[in-house]
Amino acid sequence: MNNQELFFTDDELNLMMIYNPGSREGLIAELTQMQSQLTGRDKELRRWTKSVLSKLSAMSDEVFSSLELLP
Known part of the structure; x- marks a missing residue:
């Protein structure tokens, strides 16, 4: 994945801010858990979650730590 593909949309950043426990691996776990509870009506949220x-x-912990995920 190149740097352009690692660009996050505003919706994706908002999703990350809501579920971020403070680490990349933790956020992956939180989003995976949340995604498993989505219904068929949550198509857009499922798409954002899959993309995030x-x-x-694809990113390293170092790159993740440089993101500003403050509400």
Whole structure:
């Protein structure tokens, strides 16, 4: 994944701010848990979550720690 693909949309950043426990791996776990509880009506949230999980998996902890995830 290149740097352009690691760009987060405002919706993705908001999702990350809500579920962020303070670490990349923790956020991946929180989003994975949340995603498992989504219903068929949550298509847009499912899409955002899938995209964020993909981007988080492709980045290092160092890059994650440089993100400003403050509400």
